[in-house]
Amino acid sequence: MRLAPNTLHFFGIILFLFSTLSVSAQEPMAQNVNDGDRVNTNSEIDAYKNHHIKDAHDFHLYSYTNDAGERKHVGFPLPVIIWSSNGLATFMSSEFHHDTDGKVIVKQNGSSFVNLHDKIYELEAGATAVNFDAEHHPTNAALPLDFSITKSVFGILMIGLLMIFWFSGLARQYKKKQIPTGFGRILEPLVIYVRDEIAKPNIGEKKYRKFTGYLMTVFFFIWILNLFGLTPLGFNVTGQIAVTAALAIFTLVIYTFSGNKDYWMHILWMPGVPYVLRPILAIIELAGAFIIKPFSLLVRLFANITAGHIVVMSLIAITITLKNELGAFGSTSLSFVLSLFLTLIELLVAFLQAYIFTMLSALFIGMAVAEHDHDHGHDDHGHEVADAEDVRADFI
């Protein structure tokens, strides 16, 4: 029972963190109201939101204006690594001086780079400034391949290291004793949960072991990143479509390469269906397996997390938008209550999305490796009787 007070402490700290989250996220905005040159109008709030849910090249914690009226940014720069037309270029993002409007030009390896809305463009040779067309798209700059350690990559690396640190610690504990202590007691039930509730029932008792490593990595990766997205650090890693696309493609690759004969048979030459229909079904099934399944995986995670972030930010923005109607105190407290409530829901969503992603991955893998029992799967005419799994496959 020695754990109990520790656990209470732990949850207390978490609750405290999340309750201060909303406050600390609001405070700069509330101050900004008195400060003419920052977030004030609806379009500025939109810009702020967009900036938040997008990736960035430096790690920006907060900004303030000092007594001299100078804008100061607190944060740290991240390395920029770009494969440009003149080869690899690396520099620190601080060289842009927090400029995201394409005004500051960084010259490196004979190429000129500008930061335009947190995307790094390479100017065409000879250009000295970015030219925009009517819709504010740059006309004389192109997007090079950007391998920078952006905020998202930084977050991914951090979470990866954290996971390795936590779980290898748990693994080391097992060498000495049967039952883990301390933080391991929180991790162990989660591991058992993923194994027993996600991997085993969906893949099957015999084959689950091979895929559990991937499923657990993905589950904890998504969950922890979702949770960190709720902190005021400003991560929105699982809300980056590139990240969710990579995750979905991993699942696609795994279930494609571990699919057995039955699986391919059901995709390419569906048994128990008139021969005329089989090529049509094959096209549908191929589209389902290679486009719809991964697309639904990646869009679901991306959209849920992005939508959550936008809604939380919008509720926080109530402080500004309703200030005239409700007064400073009224709008702030309304926004505090609403965003606290929504943050609690987002805590649930953070888990649920990790669960669903892992669950569906396990389901797809399970469908690919399932062994169909042909003895009772056919009725008198040799047609396959649709079992639950096949019906489920038609859904997806």
Place this chain on the structure above:
Amino acid sequence: MEEMVSWVPNLVGAGLIVIGAGIGLGKIGGAAMEGIARQPEAAGKIQTAMIIVAALLEGLAFGALFLGK
């Protein structure tokens, strides 16, 4: 104003998607609740199946929303 008008079809479409998804989710949730009430011992299995179906529906709805955006 013109900008507003160009957004209207998108917004109507988004509303239709949300209505459809809402009806679907409501049916799934209602059926699951009924099932759980009828057989409380099968609550875990019903919940899992419910979440899977809801996730599929959600994927569809999000897909449509993003295609429209």
Place this chain on the structure above:
Amino acid sequence: MDQLLNDFSPGLFIMQTIILLVLIFLMVKFAWKPILNSLNDREEGIQNALDAAEKAKLEMANLNADNERLLNEARAERETMMKEAREIKTKMISDAKEEAQAEANKTIAHAQAAIESEKKAAISELKSTVATLSVDIAEKMVKGELSDKSKQLELVNSMLNDAKLN
């Protein structure tokens, strides 16, 4: 859709793929494999312990049943022994009774026989005594009768009369 594609950053995608690959590899090697192995070992250990406990319980139950059986046997044996003893007792008592009865009967028979013979002896003695007595009486009477002549003649006459009748 346009915005979706616009937001897609190929560089981030490649970085994520590489990092995830490395992460999966490291996690499987350093975390999941040992964790799952030791979880399995532990669960097997628990299962074995439970099985062993179940087995011990079964054995205990067997032992108890054995004990019960032995106890029952002993009880039955005691029962039969008691029964036998009781039977022997009753038999002995009845035997003794019978013997006593027979003895008594024998004694009575002896006594009766003795009484009978005594009676017979007494009767025969009485008979002889009576005979002697009657002979004596008769002698005396005859002596008396024959003392005078008339009487003797009278007797002879009467006797002769009797003889004639014959």
